[in-house]
Amino acid sequence: MPRTQEYWSINQQSRLSGLSRLVLHQFRNYQELDLPLQSGPVVLTGPNGAGKTNILEAISFLSPGRGLRSIKLSQVANLKRFNQNPSGLPSWAIAATVETSFGSAQLGTGLDYTAAGSERRLVKINGEPAKSQASLTDWVSVIWVTPQMDRLFLESASTRRKFIDRLAYALDPTHAARVHRYEHHLRERAHLLREGRYDPLWVSTLERYLAEDGVAIVVARQQVVKSLREAQRQDKSYLFPQFHAEMKGEVETWAANQPALAVEDRYAEKLKTTRPHDGAGGASTGPHRSDFQVHHLAKQLPAELCSTGEQKMLLLAVTLAFTRIQESYRSCPTILLLDDVAAHLDDQHRLVLFQEICHPLVALSHEDSKGPLQVWMTGTDRSSFHDLNGQAQFLTVHNATVMNSP
Numbered sequence: 337m338p339r340t341q342e343y344w345s346i347n348q349q350s351r352l353s354g355l356s357r358l359v360l361h362q363f364r365n366y367q368e369l370d371l372p373l374q375s376g377p378v379v380l381t382g383p384n385g386a387g388k389t390n391i392l393e394a395i396s397f398l399s400p401g402r403g404l405r406s407i408k409l410s411q412v413a414n415l416k417r418f419n420q421n422p423s424g425l426p427s428w429a430i431a432a433t434v435e436t437s438f439g440s441a442q443l444g445t446g447l448d449y450t451a452a453g454s455e456r457r458l459v460k461i462n463g464e465p466a467k468s469q470a471s472l473t474d475w476v477s478v479i480w481v482t483p484q485m486d487r488l489f490l491e492s493a494s495t496r497r498k499f500i501d502r503l504a505y506a507l508d509p510t511h512a513a514r515v516h517r518y519e520h521h522l523r524e525r526a527h528l529l530r531e532g533r534y535d536p537l538w539v540s541t542l543e544r545y546l547a548e549d550g551v552a553i554v555v556a557r558q559q560v561v562k563s564l565r566e567a568q569r570q571d572k573s574y575l576f577p578q579f580h581a582e583m584k585g586e587v588e589t590w591a592a593n594q595p596a597l598a599v600e601d602r603y604a605e606k607l608k609t610t611r612p613h614d615g616a617g618g619a620s621t622g623p624h625r626s627d628f629q630v631h632h633l634a635k636q637l638p639a640e641l642c643s644t645g646e647q648k649m650l651l652l653a654v655t656l657a658f659t660r661i662q663e664s665y666r667s668c669p670t671i672l673l674l675d676d677v678a679a680h681l682d683d684q685h686r687l688v689l690f691q692e693i694c695h696p697l698v699a700l701s702h703e704d705s706k707g708p709l710q711v712w713m714t715g716t717d718r719s720s721f722h723d724l725n726g727q728a729q730f731l732t733v734h735n736a737t738v739m740n741s742p
């Protein structure tokens with residue numbers, strides 16, 4: 337197995353792809369932060385509570401949604417500043433310079449409010465307001481693994497659906513719009529059915545919308561899962577586990593054997609026949625009931641029956657497979673956020689992880705490189721990252737102060 341320094345020797349001549357600058361304003365425990373970045377991985381070390389994960393969370397807001405903690409926008413504002421001026425509204429902003437194969441781009445996002453006082457995210461691209469958050473995915477793709485995700489295979493099916501949908505968003509930004517439309521029409525249909533008095537023609541129209549978007553959602557998820565299976569490393573020396581992944585659900589079963597239009601018709605008809613039962617708890621069939629299931633191939637066990645350590649390895653294996661998809665599929669940089677991951681790996685797995693996630697950086701020297709990867713990692717102990725000495729930018733975080741660490 338090659339040592340890290342030799343494996344990435346080409347990286348020293350690589351240009352930076354990913355974030356070259358990150359600026360935070362009133363975000364979490366940071367009142368102000370202006371962080372210039374170098375080429376290669378970025379390692380944040382420091383004590384618990386110093387603000388390492390907050391930086392990763394800020395980067396996660398360079399993608400659509402509510403960030404890696406998935407909470408209300410106002411909850412990430414700097415509380416110290418807000419408490420000093422409680423009469424005002426919480427606010428925060430993030431700015432980043434991203435280096436792409438097309439040149440530099442300026443991305444910005446922050447907390448804004450509607451005229452009615454509701455929270456919303458404002459997004460700007462090169463100083464101009466963007467049509468939607470999905471515009472961010474034209475410039476950068478952000479993926480993350482956090483300690484809270486260690487229980488992914490033990491959590492509800494809803495949590496796993498959100499996980500696979502986030503991967504689908506990264507490949508196809510229109511997937512988010514389909515999911516939002518589907519959920520909106522699902523709620524509207526359930527409301528009408530609960531009332532008991534409705535226009536059958538309008539309910540039929542909603543069911544047709546649900547069928548069209550629902551089947552598109554199923555197909556998009558299945559394509560992502562199929563790509564995950566195919567993107568696995570096949571060499572026997574690879575230490576992360578081989579897995580089988582699939583989406584399970586009634587519509588998925590139909591879609592495996594019938595063309596999409598036929599599945600749409602079948603799903604719309606199923607919704608019609610289940611109207612008497614769906615008013616109480618929503619539709620009994622559909623992609624909102626699907627589940628993302630993973631099996632450990634060597635152990636011949638479903639992920640939820642594997643040990644805690646094996647589940648972590650499976651999650652990393654799935655994530656690494658997706659970074660390979662991103663590398664070949666997307667023309668924009670991919671940013672991988674690994675929060676407190678290295679500390680829970682043994683030396684061999686840690687070295688393989690470092691080699692794996694930084695391998696795309698070597699490809700920058702080749703003309704056919706498409707989706708270079710920038711990796712951010714956090715940990716309390718710098719010794720966990722000793723294989724990255726001389727290869728990564730090390731930053732020490734203490735009380736919301738970030739300093740370069742030689």
